[in-house]
Amino acid sequence: MWRLPGKTLPPKLLSCKRAMATHSLSTAACLIIGDEVLNGKIREANSYTFAKFCFEIGLDLQRIEVIGDEEDEIVEACQRMAKKYDFVVTSGGIGPTHDDITYQSVAKAFDLPLALHDETVQRMKRMGRRKIDPNDKAAVAAQMRMATLPYGSTPAESDYLYTLENSWVPVVCVASKIHILPGIPQLFNGLLFGLRQHILPRVPPSQRKHRLLVTTNKMESEMAPFLTELQSRVNDKGIKIGSYPHMSAGINTVSIIGKEEYLEYMRGLVREVEDTLEGSEISVEDEAKLSLRS
Structure with a gap:
């Protein structure tokens, strides 16, 4: 009433x-x-x-x-x-x-x-x-x-x-x-x-996104040219590339975010980032722990 x-x-x-x-x-x-x-x-x-x-x-x-x-x-x-x-x-x-x-x-x-x-x-x-x-x-x-x-x-x-x-x-x-x-x-x-x-x-299932992460000891200024070129390559798929410093840990994280349909393609990007930046993939949970320390 x-x-x-x-x-x-x-x-x-x-x-x-x-x-x-x-x-x-x-x-x-x-x-x-x-x-x-x-x-x-x-x-x-x-x-x-x-x-x-x-x-x-x-x-x-x-x-x-x-x-x-x-x-x-x-x-x-x-x-x-x-x-x-x-x-x-x-x-x-x-x-x-x-x-x-x-x-x-x-x-x-x-x-x-x-x-x-x-x-x-x-x-x-x-x-x-x-x-x-x-x-x-x-x-x-x-x-x-x-x-x-x-x-x-x-x-x-x-x-x-x-x-x-x-x-x-x-x-x-x-x-x-x-x-x-x-x-x-x-x-x-x-x-x-x-x-x-x-x-x-x-929410259409096709909209759901994944976040894949790679850590590296490279400085952001060293990564910038490669990440800029990588972002331009994936713009048509709506994939977002980002870099985030963890100053207390002395490392940086590269983030790759995209929709479900591009998940396998994104896994290929992870391997490319690992090779180019001498990094290694990290889980979302472990990256969150790094963020708490920063």
């Missing part, structure tokens, strides 16, 4: 069921919202989590953007990203305080009203760790802000999904593109990876 201030909804809308959008997914973007990120109060980690999520399931993450708690900026960014990308995640701004304005801003961006969502309210009452004194009207009203969500009459306008079993917080999807998540990393991670089972079937 929904409650819109000053409006009575038709019964079929009060009880309508929602389903996540079904359009296929190729591109992605991440919108980090919060003054605390821009003023250095917190270290932002959710975009990194989202980047790993996208790579693992085959989404092409094309943009990460950080903006403050400003309604006009949120509206503009959401409208722009919904036009350009298939799957957009926002992080932050859905708490109970005055500066938490993501729900209202996204609703405004797509000309939707806000409404109290009874299912979220009930889950909040059952699963909330701390109970608010019901006589504290101001605190109750602030808490209800977190259950006052963009309302659309069709799934294309607004969808709602609870992807984390032990949390009352929903993933709110607006305009089939914008997925609103909290900024708290623990919640963000749980809700995002809970979305995986719903998102993965909509």
Whole structure:
């Protein structure tokens, strides 16, 4: 059931069921919202989590953007990203305080009203760790802000999904593109990876990518001419060649990223890089350990 201030909804809308959008997914973007990120109060980690999520399931993450708690900026960014990308995640701004304005801003961006969502309210009452004194009207009203969500009459306008079993917080999807998540990393991670089972079937398997890695003692300036020529050779296949220094270990890593259909071709590139740069292939897991040391 929904409650819109000053409006009575038709019964079929009060009880309508929602389903996540079904359009296929190729591109992605991440919108980090919060003054605390821009003023250095917190270290932002959710975009990194989202980047790993996208790579693992085959989404092409094309943009990460950080903006403050400003309604006009949120509206503009959401409208722009919904036009350009298939799957957009926002992080932050859905708490109970005055500066938490993501729900209202996204609703405004797509000309939707806000409404109290009874299912979220009930889950909040059952699963909330701390109970608010019901006589504290101001605190109750602030808490209800977190259950006052963009309302659309069709799934294309607004969808709602609870992807984390032990949390009352929903993933709110607006305009089939914008997925609103909290900024708290623990919640963000749980809700995002809970979305995986719903998102993965909509990502064509042909889009999924592999990352192959070669370590070498060569300096980047020594590698540069060969890697430049190699990149020009594989541009038509969409393969990306990169080099990354691990200063504490005194070695560099060459990265080769491409789609599933070119995996065998990429394995040939690994052998060429090993021979040319006197290097050796390394696993993603072992390279991650090097990154932690750098």
